[in-house]
Amino acid sequence: MKTIIGLEIHVQLSTATKLFCGCSTDYRDDEPNTHCCPICLGLPGALPRLNRKAVEYGLSVAKALNMKVPEVSEFARKNYFYPDLPKAYQITQYDKPLAVEGTVEIEDDEGHEKIVRITRVHLEEDPGRLVHVTGSSKYSLVDYNRSGIPLLEIVTEPDLRSPQEARRFLNKLRAILEYLGVFDGDREGALRVDANISLEGSERVEVKNISSYKGVEKALTFEVTRQKNLLRRGQKVVRETRHFMEGRGITTSARGKEEEYDYRYFPEPDLQPLRVADWMEKIKLPELPTARKNRFMEQYGISLNHARTLTGDPKLADFYEHVAPVDPILSATWVADILLGELNYRDMSISAVPPERFMELLALLRSGTITDKAGVQVLREMLNACAAGKPCEAPATIVKRENLAKAAGDEFTAIVQAVLAANPQAVSDYRAGKKGALNFLVGQVMKETRGRADPRELGRIVAECIDKSEV
């Protein structure tokens, strides 16, 4: 049974000011209703004035998604009553959106390249936010700090075939937006998704208000299972709107609510039609994820998988390019396979890692001064310090303090000799032809050196020692 998914994604554009007024968009941690003016409060007589930066951001997205940009687009009023909507209409775009018909390239579930078609993108303003106070007396408060924040709505065709694919699409879209510098994924509420999902031949369900990447996959996975179960039991899927309950990981029916709203759209008379042809020519795109991925493979000789991972986030890709000169392949392995995992585990951002320190670590690994295992230990020490807000120590200092340098020379020979002397049975077993005994001895040396020896070399060295010490 084919799964059919289409997404409507609302992303906050990271402009410094709101879509129709000069209020700052950076209200994080500020008191409610402190980033407001007559315009975003919808006071009588105030008029919207379009933020040109937001249009430029929208156009650069349109260009990056290979879209057609009509000569004239238009703002429209979407009329509805709600306490968080101060004008009782939202200024959005309706039948003349900013751009139409685009594409995004992703991998399908088999790892093949596939094209997801983009229907349209348009600009609109965010409403305010309701804060519901519960307890002995229940009431709601309105915070207009968010009112007028610029949103870009991106609508896909129903081209996605699984929740995992939807997740990959969003990751790719996020990467593109971040490469363009128009989106800050770390902001609260920076991305909100409505998903349409159906099983082939069945009714379509809209899941509203998903506010995270993980949430999209979770909500869609839940829906696929729910709809399949209904059909298996011989029941029908009802065409409806459902809400995603992030905490419980389920969707619930929003039956009856706002189902048949008539928004009475009409062109916004306070704004002129938008003519963007001249702007379009001026918009220059940076290198985008796919191009950068290809360049990484060619320029640094790294694998497709590493290139894909490293270019998934522009900051990560920048970091890699900074540290790659030490050794492109070793760097790719350490950034993509090890550093990224350690960062995720600590919920840290790549920007918290000083690239110079990381390069010193790579140099220690490359010169063979420390083993991979010791390298991980050093990296953890470094990251723990960063996470705690302390200055990042030099890897060499950590190696010295923790005595992590690869065991070598007399010290190393002495340890091997001591292990051989302490395990005569194993030594004689090896001599008798039991190859497994060698592994045991290597393990003992590893234990004594606490990982400071390279296990690949160690087998050879232990064998040589036994041979040399032949009685």
Add this chain to the structure above:
Amino acid sequence: MTGILDYSPDDRYNAFITTCREAPYGDGVLGGVAVAIKDNISTAGIQTTCGSRILEGYIPPYDAYVVELIRKAGAAIVGKTNMDEFGMGSTTETSAFGPTKNPVDPTRVPGGSSGGSAAAVAAGLVPMALGTDTGGSIRCPAAFCGIVGLKPTYGRVSRYGLIAYANSLEQIGPMARTVEDVSRLMSVIARYDPRDSTMLDRPYDHKPSADVKGLRIGIPKEYFGEGVDPRIADTVRDAIGVLEGLGAETVPVSIPGMQHALAAYYVICTSEASSNLARFDGVRYGPAVDTRKTWHEAYQDLRGKLFGAEVRRRIMLGTFALSAGYAGRYYAKAQIARRNIRDDFERAFREVDVIAGPTMPTVAFRLGEKTDPLSMYLSDILTVPANLAGIPAISVPCGKVDGLPVGLQIMGRQFEDERVVDTAYAYEQEVRA
């Protein structure tokens, strides 16, 4: 020259909703001049109600741009004038604060919706006032009260701070006893304001000239036909004769699109109004909602109680006109009719420099005379075309019928406000002399 104007007028015609006893003034082209402002234009610190209960007690935290300019020019803002609720009417009788009376004949209406501003000027309480004109709301009361009123070209005066009734049609404009004062006030308020995106940077800097030699005046037959009081038509023809005597020539023109003008106008203005007035919910300003009810119940009760009957009627008409399934039949068609009228005027203005006719088809109505809305809507027929076309139009007194003032309306090309002012000035100077 700065100071405080002690302003306590004898407001026997109920021209004001609010008066400012101590009105500060400063230096400038309007230094010390008392100016009245229609009550739908935001004034920081002074109650602004739009003639509606729903905004009673609302004190704007900011000045409309025109108010800012008037203050800078040194004028004293002495009060806020009465008006039809949200501008919806042609008599000032739909005001929640009682009707304004016509100073020429207090048994008559002053016209509307800027009836308070017209009456304040006609009664001599102020030399000049601001009105707003969505479908004739400056020109109608100017004609009925025997004063001068200019509706500027759409996009010439900033609407920032004007509480919207029908955004695509309305403009703020000057009202005064003489064309010269209208021109003087116009030169203060017609300044570019980037906050109004529908504006062009075309400031008005003009001293009226009475030279109309060779001016080609279009006479549209639709302005002298059915529904127009023949005595008014004659009075206006005589006035145009005066302009001919000064060297102007007349040319017959036609605006065939006028047959759909009223229908188009009422669909567009009510549609926009239904959206504009949706924000009055008692949450942020005006009398507060009852927060013990559910929000939609509270909204419904408050709006049902505090909007007047005409406002409720127009909100419902507009809501209907924009509804799914009907928008194509009403809103979309009205836009086509509007374009036709605009084209008609453009065509006519290739032949002529200005177009002249009566401002209103009748003289001022008796108070309480217009009881059915339709007959009131019909009286706007000669003024709405200029709003639909976005062109400038002035009304200047040109005589009397039954002892009541008649207005001569002169319309011009877009952004040729200067020319309509000059034409009105030439007439006024000639008959005054």
